[in-house]
Amino acid sequence: MTKNEIRSCEDALRLLAAYIDRELPGPTDAKVEHHLETCRSCYSRAEFEKRLKASLAELGSEPVRPALAERVNTLIRTFSVAGGD
Amino acid sequence: MPAQTVHSMPSEVDRAWFGERVDTLLPELYGRALRLCRHRANAEDLVAEAVARAWESLPSLEDRDAFRAWVFRILNNAFVSSCRTARAKADHEPLDTTDRAFSLFERLHQPILLWWGSSPETDFLNRLLREDLERAIHGLPEPFREVVALVDVQGLPYQEVADLLDVPLGTVRSRLSRGRSLLQEALWEHGIEAGLVEGDRKADPNTSEKKAHDQE
Ligand SMILES: [Zn+2]
Numbered sequence: 486m487t488k489n490e491i492r493s494c495e496d497a498l499r500l501l502a503a504y505i506d507r508e509l510p511g512p513t514d515a516k517v518e519h520h521l522e523t524c525r526s527c528y529s530r531a532e533f534e535k536r537l538k539a540s541l542a543e544l545g546s547e548p549v550r551p552a553l554a555e556r557v558n559t560l561i562r563t564f565s566v567a568g569g570d
Numbered sequence: 571m572p573a574q575t576v577h578s579m580p581s582e583v584d585r586a587w588f589g590e591r592v593d594t595l596l597p598e599l600y601g602r603a604l605r606l607c608r609h610r611a612n613a614e615d616l617v618a619e620a621v622a623r624a625w626e627s628l629p630s631l632e633d634r635d636a637f638r639a640w641v642f643r644i645l646n647n648a649f650v651s652s653c654r655t656a657r658a659k660a661d662h663e664p665l666d667t668t669d670r671a672f673s674l675f676e677r678l679h680q681p682i683l684l685w686w687g688s689s690p691e692t693d694f695l696n697r698l699l700r701e702d703l704e705r706a707i708h709g710l711p712e713p714f715r716e717v718v719a720l721v722d723v724q725g726l727p728y729q730e731v732a733d734l735l736d737v738p739l740g741t742v743r744s745r746l747s748r749g750r751s752l753l754q755e756a757l758w759e760h761g762i763e764a765g766l767v768e769g770d771r772k773a774d775p776n777t778s779e780k781k782a783h784d785q786e
Contacts (some may be wrong), residue, residue: 547600
């Protein structure tokens with residue numbers, strides 16, 4: 486697949502997002518990895534994008550207001566169970 | 571607690587187990603919901619709905635060790651059916667793929683910034699606050715925000731996002747690419763406003779010329 490040949494930084498950068506998302510098929514993934522090992526500029530770029538993605542992942546957890554915790558607890562108490570009334 | 575299927579109606583023991591698991595995961599459920607719905611009240615409603623749905627489906631959960639991923643899937647499905655607006659579901663104009671993506675990294679490395687430090691991008695990320703990222707992601711147009719929230723915040727594979735939103739894989743890729751580009755642009759603009767990019771170095775030559783001209 487010529488589409489996945491990496492001959493230049495441009496080729497590597499085109500695949501970089503999918504590489505960081507671990508969405509590339511094995512052989513292509515290995516080619517990008519090889520490029521990053523040998524190209525300082527693309528390596529820095531990859532590190533930057535990875536760190537930014539990791540910062541976004543931290544937004545997936547958020548302190549909960551006591552009111553929400555209480556609401557959820559109350560809700561769970563209303564669930565009917567076997568052997569209950 | 572044995573990891574076994576609850577065949578019929580859950581018991582009091584199941585309820586205690588469920589309550590404890592939900593309580594532990596609440597910050598994550600809420601964080602995910604907030605990125606998807608943006609508004610606190612909607613996000614809280616979504617969490618409550620997901621918890622109710624999870625309880626109803628509990629008899630179908632075969633492996634209780636898989637509870638975490640399972641309940642997040644339920645949350646996302648509840649988002650699609652309840653919280654997601656018609657605007658996000660609507661078909662969109664095909665994106666102009668010739669439009670070059672905005673790259674924060676490239677901006678930080680433009681020659682005008684070169685004397686800034688050895689690693690301007692690391693400095694920039696270090697100065698960036700959690701709330702800066704929140705504001706940037708919440709400011710994205712909905713179709714892009716939800717894909718960024720699912721792939722970058724939640725770490726879901728593209729195919730799972732495509733299935734969830736019922737769009738082709740290519741649409742996930744293009745929305746993600748556009749969403750990230752817009753996000754980086756928003757962070758760059760915020761960086762300039764908040765002084766994360768210092769002094770005159772931030773200046774676009776055209777802008778500073780125009781400003782100088784306006785002041786005359
Ligand atoms: Zn390179």
